[in-house]
Amino acid sequence: MHLEPIYSLAPLLVFAPLTGLLLNLLFGRRWSETVVGAVASLASGVTFVVSVLLTYALAAGGGETVRAPLAQWIHVGSLQLDWTFRVDSLSTTMMLVVSGVGTLIHIYAIGYMREDVRFKHQEGRFARFFIFLNLFIAAMMILVSGDSYLTLFVGWEGVGLCSFLLIGFWFEMDTLGRPSWANSDAAKKAFVANRIGDFGFLIAAFLMFWNFGSLQFDDVFLGASSLSAINSPLTVAITLFLLLGVAGKSAQIPLYVWLPDAMAGPTPVSALIHAATMVTAGVYLVARSAPMYAAAPAAQYLVAMTGAVTALFAATIAVGQYDIKKVLAYSTVSQLGFMVAAVGMGAYVAGMFHLVTHAFFKALLFLSAGSVILGLERGHHHLAHAHHEVKKSKKKEVKSHEEHEETFDPGDMRNMGGLRSSMPVTFWLYIVGALALAGIFPFAGFWSKDEILLDARLHFPAVYWLLTIAAFFTAFYMGRQIWMVFFGKSRTEAAARAEESPKVMTVPLMVLAALSVLGGGLNLPFKGFHQLGHWLEYTLGKIEFPPFDLTVAGVSTLLALTAIFISWLLYGRTPLEAGQPDPLKKPLGFLFTGMENKWFVDEGYFAVIINPFKKLSQFLADIIDWRFWHDFVHDTVILGTYNWLSAIALDRYADQKGIDAFANWLGAATRWISQTIRKAQNGFVRSYALAVTLGVVVILGYLILK
Amino acid sequence: MTSELLVFLVLSLVAIASALGMLFSRNAIYSALFLVLNFVTVAVFYLTLGAPFIAMSQITVYAGAIMVLFLFVIMLLGAERMTAPNALPWQRPLAFLLAITLTVESVYLILTRAKPDTVIAAPDAATNSMESLREMAMTLFDKFLLPFEVTSILLLAAMVGAIVLAKKERAGSKS
């Protein structure tokens, strides 16, 4: 069978979503919401189909890496960069996850955004959302299919842009819909944090180019695997600069701070970009750069530690959060820590495996959380209308409506409770996701997390212990969340009136739930069941699979169950009452205050970096540039010197005595001469002509006599 | 005395006579007509000098267009006589004196200082052919292209100037 025609479809990965984007850009205002959503979902769906075909072709072709060139990009001297699609087992894995989960979320978003734009009275912005989503898919595809570090970087920044646009989708308000700078601040923060990471990426690219002569993956890896490069300061430097990029994109310490704020975006965005796909790009980057990291063991250790510390650190913060999405956000940071730690240790398969399963269950959790939030909004909406029926004046109605929204936060778990009965489908889906995240057998999360722990246990004991404790916290905060949201009594009227979401939202969730349950099957830790591992071997080379270890699995499962039990003791046995403080507050004291306030990291950054920079730039602009360069140097020194010179040196000495006198004399002389000559001007043209003729005659006479 | 010289002398006389006629006619219309005669004579000289194109231009542009313009203006203004007394009575004899001196001087200079006499032969047939005209055109549009283009701007300027001067002032357009 000829596989070339399939590979030639590769550009569709990018162009299909771009087409969807353009169609919605041009016609989105005229089309109905269903059509807009369908077009966008279809575009994303085409990407998924192409990904499947490419995967199939790759498998059929024996896993040999295929490059599909599209066009020339930057060719300057020895710098040769092209738009080329790289199809290998690693990139197709990412493509499948991104386009698969992406398509499901597109479909879900049709239902979600339809209601969201109505709650926010901005129906016109429906199409814009799908334009951004398609742009994201396109950028993500560029990222995963790029054949060089720079094409990858295009996608890398592209998804950063989409993240900015989508976090700031409701740019004129905060998460509660009040007019505010909060959402746009969050968007800006995300972009800038990513840019800091990108700075590291760029420097790494420069180092690669000037030492390996290329930015194309294979050339770079060839250079990195040469003997002189192994563990040299150069490879360590490159990998550490890349780590900075990873920390920015995959929200690791110290740049993770943007991700929790990114929850300002609509929930499908949080699910797609800030949980399932974009944030895993860093993990992908490390896996992609495997030969580079293999050459720098020192860097590997640092990567693993970064991941492990982040995993634990973020998990502790998640315990102290009240916002349903914030809990999930910190959970994402924590899980990304797991993945980064895995790929850092060289356990690429484990890392990628966790990436895939995490994409399934975290997307499921976020989307379910979105369903919960909308359920509450619906309840709140009914409530508001019930109130308004009493009031007659339409003007007042709008006003009081806004007032009401100000006080109600549909994302706050303290406003929920008892949703199990009013939103049963969502409840069960949420349970599946939570169990998968907590790592309970036999859900997908169990298998992937177990594999990471297994590798850590063998090679990096410190990482193993950090991750195990993080896993304990994971189970605990998920338990806390479940009890607070779904059990007990409704703590607000809105929660009591909450309503289940429509099919367009729940059906994609069911697919994701199924994947969360069965996803573990991709790579079971038994001989012969390492499908994902063998698949990735095509790209990563021979992989050692650690044997299944019952103690590791047992310890983590036991810890998870214990954590859930403790959370039941605290939150399930005696459900939280409205207005009651968190039961952890008393026993933990200032520790819990730290968790609640994210250990004051944001405040620290403000004090150490952001405010000093603002002050510095203000100082440079006002004092140095304006007062010193502009006013002092230019206006005082240069202009003043000039004035001084002209006043003192010229005016007082030269001018008054020399030039002035001469000028006066000249004036008088001119006056006298003109008085005399003017008599010749009698005004008759003919006499002027006569004078001219006389001149001619005289000149001719002179010529004769000469 | 050859026939060529005879023709030249006769034509010269006509030219000088018509020039003087232009000068001394009381009526401006006569002056103009004398001048036309003078131009035509000069055109014939051009022919004998092997410049047929210039001769044609002379007749069409000068004798034709320019003089017609003169006549128009004379008719427009009325060929009026000068009634006012001459403001510069002493100028007239001085002018004659100068003119005669000028003539004498220049003739003397030409005869004594000019290069040895080139004999002007009558133009051959080739001079009056299209080929010669073509060559002249080539010179004009290649070597003298810039002056040629500048001439067009000059004519444009003259045209605009004439229109601006001659057109009626619209009421109120002058601020």
Added chain:
Amino acid sequence: MISVNYYVILSAILFAIGALGVLIRRNPLIIFMSIELMLNAANLAFVAFGRSWEIAKGEAFFNGQIFVFFVIAVAAAEVAVGLALIVEIFKTKKNINIDEMNTLKG
């Protein structure tokens, strides 16, 4: 035999007559005509010298004629503007005596 000098002398005479016209006539129209006559005299000299060069070198030489061509163009432009001026002056002064146009008197 006609030498080039004959033509040049004729040109000089015509030029002098033109100059005389400018000096003694008070009608600006005639003055203009005299100027035209002077230009013509110069043209004649141009063509004559050009012809003499042509005969001396034995090859076609058009510079003299082309100069005349330009002079004719300039003359045309000059007449157009000059006559327009005269007409305009007549409209304002109802008179075209050149001696009455002496507002430039110093």
Added chain:
Amino acid sequence: MEFLLQPLTLLTFFPLVGALAILFLKSEWKNAIRWVALVTTLLTFGLSLWALTMFDSTNPNLQLGKPYSWIQVAGWDIQYYLAVDGLSILLVLLTGLLTPISILSTWTAVEDRVKDFMVFFLLLEVGMMGVFLAQDLFLFYIFWEFTLVPMYFLIGLWGGPRRIYAAVKFFLYTMAGSILMLLAILWLGIEGKTFSVPQLIAQGGIPANIQMWLFIAFAAAFAIKVPMFPLHSWLPDAHVEAPTAGSVILAGVLLKMGTYGFLRFNLPLFPEATVQAAPWIALLATIGIIYGAAVSYAQADVKKLVAYSSVSHLGFVMLGLFALNAQGVTGAILQMVNHGVSTGALFLLVGMVYEQTHTREIKVYGGLWKLMPVFGSIMLISALSSMGLPGLNGFVGEFTILLGAFGSKAIGSPWYAGVSAVGVILAAVYILYMFQKMFLGPAGEVAKEHELKDLNWREILTVAPLLVLMFWIGLYPAPFINLIAPAVEKLVIGY
């Protein structure tokens, strides 16, 4: 006479035809004047495209023109020599493109003395074209100074409240530098017996110590024009006071004359001095990048913000030029175009909203994207292009520059490029700050006071070509790079 029919002569002086035609129109016929100016500049752009079709991109030498003797006095040999090569062709095209765009942008913005405005604008285009095409030092100097006059009047007559101050400052700063350059030009012309640049380069042989002085003299003129830190203090004044079209041309073309001067004269004429100066210039460029970015973040006036961002962007260009390798110089030339395109677009857009609101203070805006969606989207793309988002034009230039500078032998250390790369972060900081405060967030005071209208078709048409270029250069820069590559190869081969 044939020199008149040369394509480049036609290209340079064609705007004069339009200017002449406008002189014959009554000043009240504003629309006719605008149309004549627009059509003239469009035709000039057409002529520049025509020149492009005749341009042989594989030839690294000067093309499409040859020297004509012009003034030969006292042993001087001054030539009339207009020609183009890979170093200048893109700038010629950029000039050709930006001028009609600027004119289109003045359609409703300039109502006062339209006739004079357009005449000055067309004269300015003549000067700019001449600067990029002249290959004789004397001729170059004439065009160089000639651009000052119309720009002086554009700022001084149609500018903001402090326009006279700004115009005089602009004029004096540039003049001060030019005088040093004039001295150097005279020295070169008298010593080298010719003013022709290619001839002088071929002769070479200027002693190293004199090279340094000449280098400094030329650099003084160009560095002020660029403007390099710390000679930039005229720029914010000029930009803030200039009318929109003036700002566009100032940022888009006039500043490039400085960097182009370095490229055309300093690099090839004084190779030894160039190598010596490279680290110092790189240092100033790096300071300029960081300083410009930091200062623009603190601006309250959006035009000032964009003006200071130019200091930062042109720092990149200077860094690339003095990397003296293929990547750096190619990137620098591309970045000149990019800066013209994206900063030009930013000034245009700021001008469009200013026309409605008459304020440039950032903090009174807010939420504009909601009120003016098309405007906001176009602004977003321009802003992203300005901050160097991959896929848009700015990135291609900045990346190749930084890459070149990072490994440059002439600069000698990767630290300059490394620190300059921080400028990429800071660019995001100030651009996003501007975009957020003006376009995101809740509606600001301005929205309450004015009925804001989204862009009309004319305004969209004005920026559309720039948007196309942003994507084109960003995604497929090959046609542009191919134009400049051979000439750059030839230039850097000596280093």
